[in-house]
Amino acid sequence: MESTTKTTSGVRVRASELEGRGWLNTGGAELNLEKLRGKIVILDFWTFCCINCLHVLDELRPLEQEYKDVLVTVGVHSPKFEHEADPVALAAAVERYEITHPVLDDPELVTWQAYSARAWPTLVVVDPEGYIVAHLSGEGHAAGLASFIPELIAEHEAKGTLHRGDGPYVAPEPVSRDLRFPGKVLPLADGNFLVSDTGHHRLVETAPDLTTVIRTIGTGTKGHADGAPAAAEFNEPQGLALLPPKLAALVGYDVVVADSVNHRLRGITLATGEVRTVAGNGVQRLLEAGPARVDDDGASASATSLGAASLEIALSSPWDVAYSSVLETMVIAMAGTHQIFGFDPASGSVTIVAGNGLEGLLDGPGDQAWFAQPSGVTEDANGNIWVADSETSALRVVKFGDAGADGRKTVTVKTAIGEGLFDFGFRDGEAAAARLQHPLGVAVLPDGSVAVADTYNGAVRRYDPATGQVSTLARGLAEPSDVLLDESGDVPLLIVVEANKHQLIRLPLPKNALQVDEGAVQTQRPRTAVAPGELAVTIRFSAPTGQKLDDRWGDPTQLKVSSTPPELLVSGGGTSVGLTRTLVLSPDVTEGVLHLTARAAACDGPEDANGEIPDHAACHLYQQDWGIPVLLAADGASELTLDLRGMD
Numbered sequence: 001m002e003s004t005t006k007t008t009s010g011v012r013v014r015a016s017e018l019e020g021r022g023w024l025n026t027g028g029a030e031l032n033l034e035k036l037r038g039k040i041v042i043l044d045f046w047t048f049c050c051i052n053c054l055h056v057l058d059e060l061r062p063l064e065q066e067y068k069d070v071l072v073t074v075g076v077h078s079p080k081f082e083h084e085a086d087p088v089a090l091a092a093a094v095e096r097y098e099i100t101h102p103v104l105d106d107p108e109l110v111t112w113q114a115y116s117a118r119a120w121p122t123l124v125v126v127d128p129e130g131y132i133v134a135h136l137s138g139e140g141h142a143a144g145l146a147s148f149i150p151e152l153i154a155e156h157e158a159k160g161t162l163h164r165g166d167g168p169y170v171a172p173e174p175v176s177r178d179l180r181f182p183g184k185v186l187p188l189a190d191g192n193f194l195v196s197d198t199g200h201h202r203l204v205e206t207a208p209d210l211t212t213v214i215r216t217i218g219t220g221t222k223g224h225a226d227g228a229p230a231a232a233e234f235n236e237p238q239g240l241a242l243l244p245p246k247l248a249a250l251v252g253y254d255v256v257v258a259d260s261v262n263h264r265l266r267g268i269t270l271a272t273g274e275v276r277t278v279a280g281n282g283v284q285r286l287l288e289a290g291p292a293r294v295d296d297d298g299a300s301a302s303a304t305s306l307g308a309a310s311l312e313i314a315l316s317s318p319w320d321v322a323y324s325s326v327l328e329t330m331v332i333a334m335a336g337t338h339q340i341f342g343f344d345p346a347s348g349s350v351t352i353v354a355g356n357g358l359e360g361l362l363d364g365p366g367d368q369a370w371f372a373q374p375s376g377v378t379e380d381a382n383g384n385i386w387v388a389d390s391e392t393s394a395l396r397v398v399k400f401g402d403a404g405a406d407g408r409k410t411v412t413v414k415t416a417i418g419e420g421l422f423d424f425g426f427r428d429g430e431a432a433a434a435r436l437q438h439p440l441g442v443a444v445l446p447d448g449s450v451a452v453a454d455t456y457n458g459a460v461r462r463y464d465p466a467t468g469q470v471s472t473l474a475r476g477l478a479e480p481s482d483v484l485l486d487e488s489g490d491v492p493l494l495i496v497v498e499a500n501k502h503q504l505i506r507l508p509l510p511k512n513a514l515q516v517d518e519g520a521v522q523t524q525r526p527r528t529a530v531a532p533g534e535l536a537v538t539i540r541f542s543a544p545t546g547q548k549l550d551d552r553w554g555d556p557t558q559l560k561v562s563s564t565p566p567e568l569l570v571s572g573g574g575t576s577v578g579l580t581r582t583l584v585l586s587p588d589v590t591e592g593v594l595h596l597t598a599r600a601a602a603c604d605g606p607e608d609a610n611g612e613i614p615d616h617a618a619c620h621l622y623q624q625d626w627g628i629p630v631l632l633a634a635d636g637a638s639e640l641t642l643d644l645r646g647m648d
Helices: 051-066 087-096 110-114 142-159 245-251
Strands: 022-024 040-046 071-077 103-105 122-126 132-137 185-187 193-197 202-206 213-217 237-242 255-259 264-269 274-279 318-324 329-334 339-343 350-354 374-379 385-389 394-403 409-417 423-427 441-444 450-454 459-464 469-475 480-486 493-498 503-508 517-522 528-530 533-541 547-549 557-564 569-571 574-577 580-585 591-604 619-632 639-647
Touching (some): 022 087, 132 142, 318 339, 329 385, 374 441, 385 441, 533 557, 533 591, 557 569
Antiparallel strands (some): 022 103, 040 122, 185 193, 547 591, 557 591
């Protein structure tokens, strides 16, 4: 990649002005591109529901620190869900994720449209003279930016257009709290509760009153360290699950913790508070290990081994954990790869239980199912695993069938509530028409119905599998991130983790649940006008300086295409190598969504004497999912070009 500020047509493109509702992390100051002139600017188009966006925040932190005198990141918050357009919710998210750069609140997607962003996350690099020099989609671009930024620095120092000095970030005033954005809660045998104090990067054990702090586990400083409770470190811990007593005695720890940003599972010995790492090597997993094995009857086998010791396996943002009595393993909501994993504490094996790694809502055999950022898991009395599938605003269920000749059970995924990536709302009634909004937690109630922490609706919802009806148990909550059935008293109660009020509360189970209908909506983004018939799709990708496409085992690029409704695509769907495809769109469908997933693998140089990538080279996966709303019109476009990694 050469450092050039010219497009393929030879014309330099001036960056558009930054427009929105207001600014955060600037001490009240309004920013514009003129005030940022002389700095290298990375515009990070993000939305706080998006796990890939959260990954990018962490990818950018080292670069922001290393180049703090010349580099300014501006987060352009472009909401997907209705709740994310709430300025109070955005301010809480900026605090929750410890964002240390200015953030532009762009609820109407004005700046998003000006920069032709089509997916979360998107990065746009603007040079010190105010020209666009890179347009990047998805995550995994840190290595490329690390080589590109020094080139820009050298170029603009030579031209005299680079200005060193402090950036415009102003830190907010810190607030002291016992809990800070708590994530999940776990009941203990002695009546106490263990809470993932996510914003403080630790665990807190509370008394039965949910407020009295008995002890803390972890220093409260983000990091990764095993050991005694006063020395251990976590990074945004989330889900918690108890092991059965016999298994706990065998392995020497009692609780498994989903340590989300560390991409690890941690084990806690309750008697001492000792912390150990039980799975994950700390490297974020970017690619699923491949499809699960399929038995002769076409049903997915219960789990596919990843073929390495648990401490050598890469995980990706594990968000919740639960013990499966059917599989006799922990099941993990692996939000970062859109899958359900398994972890066997006794053997140390890590497996893929369901999901092929593609983001979306697709039911069927476990190896073919699609999830979208699963964030809550629990087991019911029949051994089914219920899943809060957040990005599709869905409640899913993983069911296990009879074991085959090899003793492995089959897996099937079904959707109870939910329609797709861009469909959400607040509607009770028949499950087929009911809507949630980015749920994060799930619990089974005494009658076999399922309670859902409907996070962005600020509600707890109930789904009854017997009747197929959805109702509302409570509303007016501040981003409930988990829900738990509490049967410790005379009558069952709900414990709700209210993340944005930094507290846990108890609520009665109402005799008569509410029936709410505030409608079903879709994510509102500009539609792309396309013509019926042939549509030529091109995904642009250029490997960063010092990297080469990894073609040792064939074409290292891949494109998967599908549509909603399926009838939109006459031909051209499916998965194949290459980043170009000719689709044929039906003239009988007026609008829909094209779903595209692009991948490219590139490895570090230098090449060996034969021009080949050495076996020991570090390799990088670039991946992005797009959902492109389209409107079919006779005068619409016949070409669609997207940037996985486009350098101007």
